[in-house]
Amino acid sequence: xxxxxxxxVVRVPRCDIPRCDVPRCGHCALVDPVDLADATELSLSHxxxxxxxxxxxxxxxxxxVVVREIFTEMxxxxxxxRTHYDEVGVVPPRQKSNxxxxxTNKARQQRxxxxxxxxxxxxxxxxxxxxxxxxxRFLILLQHLVAEDTSDxxxxxxxxxxxxxxxxxxxxxxxxxxxxxxxxSEFSVEGRSFSLHDSPQDIDGKRHExxxxxxxxxxxxxxxxxxxxLLAYASRRGLSQLATRRLMQCxxxxxxxxxxxxxxxxxxxxxxxxxxxxxxxxxxxxxxxxHSQEQGESLxxxxxxxxxxFCQYLEKDELLRMPGxxxxxxxxxxxxxxxxxTLRFSPGPLVDGCESIVCTLLDAxxxxxxxxxxx
Numbered sequence: 001x002x003x004x005x006x007x008x009v010v011r012v013p014r015c016d017i018p019r020c021d022v023p024r025c026g027h028c029a030l031v032d033p034v035d036l037a038d039a040t041e042l043s044l045s046h047x048x049x050x051x052x053x054x055x056x057x058x059x060x061x062x063x064x065v066v067v068r069e070i071f072t073e074m075x076x077x078x079x080x081x082r083t084h085y086d087e088v089g090v091v092p093p094r095q096k097s098n099x100x101x102x103x104t105n106k107a108r109q110q111r112x113x114x115x116x117x118x119x120x121x122x123x124x125x126x127x128x129x130x131x132x133x134x135x136x137r138f139l140i141l142l143q144h145l146v147a148e149d150t151s152d153x154x155x156x157x158x159x160x161x162x163x164x165x166x167x168x169x170x171x172x173x174x175x176x177x178x179x180x181x182x183x184x185s186e187f188s189v190e191g192r193s194f195s196l197h198d199s200p201q202d203i204d205g206k207r208h209e210x211x212x213x214x215x216x217x218x219x220x221x222x223x224x225x226x227x228x229x230l231l232a233y234a235s236r237r238g239l240s241q242l243a244t245r246r247l248m249q250c251x252x253x254x255x256x257x258x259x260x261x262x263x264x265x266x267x268x269x270x271x272x273x274x275x276x277x278x279x280x281x282x283x284x285x286x287x288x289x290x291h292s293q294e295q296g297e298s299l300x301x302x303x304x305x306x307x308x309x310f311c312q313y314l315e316k317d318e319l320l321r322m323p324g325x326x327x328x329x330x331x332x333x334x335x336x337x338x339x340x341x342t343l344r345f346s347p348g349p350l351v352d353g354c355e356s357i358v359c360t361l362l363d364a365x366x367x368x369x370x371x372x373x374x375x
Contacts, residue, residue: 059126059136060117066136067116070144070266074103099161102148115147116140125363134268135366141266143361146343149258150250150359154351164258166249169220170227173248177256182222183215186284187255189229194222226252226287233289233299237347243355250357251301251345255285259303268368269337275312275328282306290344298346300362307337313370332371340365 078100085092092100102108120126123139131139152160168174186195196218230251234244253259260283264270283305290300312328313335341364348358 053127055130056121056127058130060120062131062133063117063120063126063136063140066133067113067120067140070116070137070141071103071109071112075109078103093163094158095161095163098159102161112144116144119143119361123361138266138268138366139361139364142262142341142364145262145265146254146259146359146361149253149262150345150357153246153249154354154356162258164249164253164256166252168227168248169224170231171245171248173245173252174223174227175249175252175256175258177258178252179219179223181257182219184283186282187222187226188284188286188288189222189225190288192225194218194225229287230299233297236297239347239355243347243357246354247299247345247357250359251287251299254301254303254343254359255287259285260305263303263305263339263341263366267339267366269307269339269366271316272337272368272370273314273316274307274310274335274337276310278309278311279307280309282308295344295346298344301343301345303339303341303343305337305339308335309333310335330373332373335370336367338365338367338369 081096082092082100082104120136120140123143125131125139126136149162152162165176166173167176167179182194183196186197187193196215227248230248231244234247239247254262284303286300286302288300290298292298311330311333313331314328342362344360344362346358346360348356350356
């Protein structure tokens with residue numbers, strides 16, 4: 001690519017929320033969509049790009065195409081879903097309607113595109129090494145999804161895209177899905193480990209009751225430790241009671257199935273269905289504090305998901321090309337699917353008089369390694 005690349009102007013809606021304390025706060029989408037005519041211009045020009053390396057320039061150029069593909073696909077999916085609901089005469093859930101509204105509104109699409117390009121410009125991986133289109137897609141889509149999950153807690157309930165429930169022991173801000181599934185994963189809270197993976201799992205007779213008691217105790221001990229850690233961090237940062245609850249909601253949502261779903265959305269691993277025979281799936285979460293000169297003390301959450309031990313697989317693309325042909329292929333034991341991401345949570349600008357929480361993707365890795373038998 002030539003060094004003198006210049007991006008076209010990206011038009012983005014102004015942030016005209018009266019209660020917003022920062023001109024461009026990232027929470028503009030909390031209000032009703034604005035008309036495209038009421039927009040400012042964000043130009044990613046040669047001057048901006050010259051600050052970075054040639055790798056960054058190359059990644060930014062490719063990202064311009066990738067982000068438009070991402071949001072064009074999301075818009076098309078929403079239109080297709082909405083049409084299907086209309087055809088069958090079913091009233092959609094409010095959250096689904098809000099999802100459709102978010103991705104079919106041109107002004108909000110432009111905001112999403114601008115935020116994605118800005119993320120690409122500042123992400124460490126994007127700045128330091130050339131990335132493929134699939135790698136950029138994984139990073140950009142994952143950042144968008146975790147940021148939207150986080151922003152959702154600052155919208156009125158009638159405008160939210162999710163309807164998660166929350167509970168806890170010391171608080172009422174822990175995602176209920178995390179509580180329910182805690183015994184299936186491994187956790188580390190500021191260096192303290194929580195796992196039931198090494199515990200015997202035979203569940204016949206009396207052992208079944210003992211297992212349920214063991215799981216319940218594990219859930220309680222883990223949730224108390226997590227709540228205590230998050231409450232201590234919020235106290236050190238001087239967060240209000242409402243901001244503390246929202247911090248807990250944001251972090252624990254990414255530690256639940258929602259976080260794994262976000263990893264899957266743009267991952268290479270989702271190209272494959274793998275056989276359950278011999279399959280070992282490991283999911284692990286590590287939450288701790290981190291310090292930086294720019295952000296001060298923040299929270300760092302690492303998420304890992306790895307599948308190994310499988311000996312059969314199906315390719316989704318092949319199934320789409322050849323409907324009805326679902327004969328599994330064999331693969332070697334060295335095959336694996338691996339996803340990893342590190343998120344940072346830090347206090348942001350005030351929204352409606354409450355400190356917001358900003359979730360930023362620091363790094364991520366997505367690998368699908370299939371060794372076919374006979375190849």
